[in-house]
Amino acid sequence: MLEATKLKASIGASEVLKGIDVKVHAGELLTIIGANGAGKTSLLRALSNILPRSGGEVMFDGQPTSGLPAHVLARRGIVHVPQGRQIVPNLSVRANLEVGTHHLGLSRDEIHARMEAEFERFPVLRERQLIAGGALSGGEQQMLAVSRGLMMGPKVFMLDEPSLGLAPKVVQMILSTLRGLTERGLAVVLVEQVALLALEYADNAMVLRNGECVVSSSAASLRGSRVIVDSYLS
Numbered sequence: 001m002l003e004a005t006k007l008k009a010s011i012g013a014s015e016v017l018k019g020i021d022v023k024v025h026a027g028e029l030l031t032i033i034g035a036n037g038a039g040k041t042s043l044l045r046a047l048s049n050i051l052p053r054s055g056g057e058v059m060f061d062g063q064p065t066s067g068l069p070a071h072v073l074a075r076r077g078i079v080h081v082p083q084g085r086q087i088v089p090n091l092s093v094r095a096n097l098e099v100g101t102h103h104l105g106l107s108r109d110e111i112h113a114r115m116e117a118e119f120e121r122f123p124v125l126r127e128r129q130l131i132a133g134g135a136l137s138g139g140e141q142q143m144l145a146v147s148r149g150l151m152m153g154p155k156v157f158m159l160d161e162p163s164l165g166l167a168p169k170v171v172q173m174i175l176s177t178l179r180g181l182t183e184r185g186l187a188v189v190l191v192e193q194v195a196l197l198a199l200e201y202a203d204n205a206m207v208l209r210n211g212e213c214v215v216s217s218s219a220a221s222l223r224g225s226r227v228i229v230d231s232y233l234s
Helices: 040-047 070-076 093-099 108-121 123-127 138-150 168-182 195-201 219-223 226-233
Strands: 002-011 014-024 029-033 055-060 078-081 156-160 187-191 204-209 212-218
Touching: 002 040, 014 040, 014 055, 014 187, 014 204, 014 212, 029 040, 029 168, 029 195, 040 078, 040 156, 040 187, 070 078, 078 138, 093 108, 093 138, 108 123, 108 138, 123 138, 138 156, 138 168, 156 168, 168 187, 168 195, 195 219, 204 219, 212 219
Parallel strands: 029 187, 029 204, 078 156, 156 187
Antiparallel strands: 002 014, 002 055, 204 212
16 A cells, blocks of 8 residues: 655755665554654655655555655545644634545535544544643543544554653553554554554554664564564663
8 A cells, every 4th residue: 555665865964764665555553663863753754745755766556656745645545643743722623623624625514424433433522522622631632633634534544653741541542543443444654652562553563773674574573572672672
């Protein structure tokens, strides 16, 4: 579904991605882990055409994505939920969810159906639907960010450290939700700081270091590797 080969990108004079290969299929959860500065966020931004690439190729559904603006790519099905949630704090929960449907050409009935699906997924959002997004707790804001992305109807759903600053119970609930999305055929690409927990939910994993992929394997094999855990995940 989404495949990158020899992906390179730079920020200023610094090369942040150094020829990375990525592949994720429908129904798969791929987690990308590594220390701060390893290139995890840059990789998501390059895959979604937010960060310009200096080399390599990205294919989505068999078609190259080069030259497509990020918002066009999002409409086609690659949806990126960035670090920091970036909800609109002065808009209600309901209005924030509708933001995710702008420019999709959906009818009011279609928007309503998608919103109802998100309220079923996260019932607290139904309870808070008229409250400003900025008044929600951190966990509720992350649920809102996830739901707003899902309102766009993604095929590939990419999230950058959704657990940041959240209580462990909330983190597990969100990761369980993402795992459930793959059972409905979505491809999920997850950058996560809580590496060992992410591996519990992932099918496959990549470990990045200094802009390079140093390990690419099944999540189960990484969980069982003492060398990998001690070197990269502890």
